[in-house]
Amino acid sequence: MQIICGDIGGTHARFALADIASGGDVALGDVATFATQEHVRFEDAWEEFRKSCGGTLPNSLALAVAGSVTGNIISFTNNDWTIALNTLRDDSGMKRLTILNDFAAIAHHAARAEDADLVHLAGPEQCFAGEGTISVLGPGTGLGVAHLHRDGHGGYHVQASEGGHVDFAPVDDVDDALLAHLRRRYDRVSAERVASGPAIVDICKVLAKREGATPFDLSDVEIWNRGLEGSDDLAAAAVDRFCMILGSIAGDVALTQGGWGGVAIAGGLGLRLCKMLQSPGFAARFSAKGRYADLMRSIPVKLVAHPQPGLTGAAAAFCIQHPEACA
Template sequence: MNSLGQKFVADVGGTNIRLGLVENGRISTIKKYLCVDFEAIDDVILHFQKETSTSQFVAGCIAIACPVNDDLVKMTNHTWSFSKRALQAHLKLNHLDVINDYTAIAHSLPHLNHNQVIQIGEGHAKEHGNIAVFGPGTGLGVEHLTWTQNGWHTLDGEGGHVDFAPTDEDDLIIWRYLFKKFGRASAEEALSGRGIVNIYCAFCEDAGIVPKFSKPSDVTSAGLDNSDPMAHKAIAHFCQIMGSFAGNLALNLCTTGGIFIGGGITSKLQDFFLQSRFREKFEAKGGMSNYVNTIPTYLINEPDHGLLGALAYLIQQTQRIQDDK
């Protein structure tokens, strides 16, 4: 594939980086790498360039799991850091976008079809209605999307770091555990990989039981096969907290276009999650229940949605540059 002037897209998480080669406005080749196998992001992009026999990239869009407002980008859940300007110069790119990973995911949502999402409960999306997306993974990503005269526009923020809001007695057990451990109870410390462990340990401590597990995968496995009652209770309550959190997002911005759920953890819990009390807790907003019960909720069932969103963003930005000339 000896192509001069190719474009690329990247989806960078705390553990993995996925890179896609763009041809004719579509992603033709996707490669996945472990972040820890490379000293810097430059190294893995150049490795991908060599693996795809690409002579030179001219443009790219990197979706990454951390704040990206400044030139210096420091990953929250990994050691990589880089200057946008220096990276563009090193890769010899004419154009480079660096966006938050959930900005990319948000941009993918209007392009997903019914085969790429699973609806949970009732509700019907309104065309061009506000959209929210969130997903528990290494951290907790959150993004909103709104329609403007220039197309879809994301509303950036760090919604995963808002306060954890208890809604029942079990939530209070978790809140007390988090407050004692961190001095503050944030949503991310409940809705993430480590959040599953925190919930599990909170329930064990409350019951006077010594925790058996310290890894999210172990808690999840024991919960799914119901071999450990506390692990099963932890993942069940994890799904309920997701419902409450999603309902808050719906109230924040009247998300009549729907709430979408991504993240690696939810996909692993998919069958369990779909049978959970997620939607019940989503609608449990007291006097505002009628406000949210018509809003649809969806589980994203497309593994490459981050790359698709990075591509949608790259196309939108490069088209805007062309229009301005």
Template sequence: MSHALIADLGGTNARFALVPIHQYEPLEVRVLPCKNYNDFFAAAADYIGSCSVDMADIDAVVLAIAGPVNQPVIRFSNNPWHFTREEVQSYFGDNKPVALLNDFDAVGHCLEVLSPKDLVVVGDHSTVDPKGPCWVVGAGTGLGVSCVVPQDHGPNIILPGEGGHVDLSSCSDLEDDILKFLRKRHKRVSAERVLSGMGLENIYEAIALREGVERRLTAPQIGEALALGTDPIAVAALEQFFVFLGRVIGDLVLSVESRGGVYIAGGIVPRYLNEILSSGFRDAMQDKGRMKEFVSPIPTFVVMSEYPGLMGCACYASYLVSKA
């Protein structure tokens, strides 16, 4: 049986797996901390040395990368790894089809193979237009965004971009204070400054300072405080995180009428599913003045699959082999 080697390479972890061609459930998944390896090739060698399939039996390689891939030198947004397409192709063999995708392009491809059990509806609307464009958004080490255009034949078209780095706006006194706090530190404030693990920490610190407390917790510490239920600042920070997420997604919907829905992935939101369901996320998304009725019908889903990026790589690998 022929296989694909697939990998979802993020800012914190590199997830490697094998998958039989035309199947989409990742096998032999290993999660390797990026900081433990000098470069991608060292991590790849570690994985390949331990997997059960010989590289001679690998028919395709698909890598999802946390950063722009249409560059002469591909650099990661949140870790120091870098390489060229030629170096990757040479490493795996010049006769082997290799594809490099943006990490959220890969999540966009996973929409082709996700089952309903992998999705949780947030809000009152769940009806999608299967031919309508959709957005994939996810907060983790950074903020990933991709616009997906479904196709009747062949893979979804994923429009390239770095939407996580758009300017952040505010719509309340609290948000004004958070942006002022971040502007002093960073001058320009992007959406990723609040919608990421680092962003949750930033929100917490800004709200604490607003309350007269100088304190910054790490994202895991905020998670522990939320579990204990003893820190009202942690509760307020997570709520504001979801409000900012709603505002940014509402702006995306205004930019592209995504009747195919909005799919929220990444490492943070699925972890706090109950909290987003009871949060002001949808109200903030729909808070678009006279355009509220335009945005309100757009359904939003949380992607609960453990490895959506790897599933998207597996899906794309099937197309890659069919085309070869």
């Protein structure tokens, strides 16, 4: 059967049609990407996608959203959209609707991913465990966190979370300075404030102050571009620091969730950081957990290489929720 897949984040909304074969294999069609800031409402982007498909859409939808899925109204942490599920069903004629957190969707993708589709970052070069918990997280406009538990018999269960909003725990003097800098703006500094795309601006400002340099007035996108291409030393140092902080947070997530079976890093920013995350700094921070350092070094950490794991994962979740439609 054919369904609509959507992945709504803080910066982009992505839609695609997906063909689901018997047994649940998903074949994703062309992906339409819309900037959320260029569309006042979710419905505007939805209508644009509908028109691009010739005006007719399937009556089944799998939707991943960057926020908590509770009640009829879906609100987003990092954009101003809301989605009224009852209205979406009525106005679009959806007969089947699966809606889930975006990183829960990515966890569904990770649960089904072949090891060849995962890039080794740290820890032993081995497959994720067939039984036990696998932690899933990734930076983007925010910081998404979820996990999945494999039962050892081919089945699994996904649990969404808002783990990106736990407190930031500094590790060294630079982290301390970053926390102090952010505390002047926020009553409480969460992990998302230091390990998401926009955070690179604050990291850069803190490093510039410590080094006596003049901080440049650039957007997060410009800093990321300069840092990743190595054209600016301060931006490159900020990217290095970001990867170290992400390593610390990834280790904390694994400790909290019992993710001994593996840790999956995902998201568009994660893909851009692939080579940087293979550096010693990320791995050292991931395993620097005191008396549990040896345990942390035994956990395989991998990057989800698929460009659209939220869409394919949403489709996988749809198959689980509506097995009669995917048989």
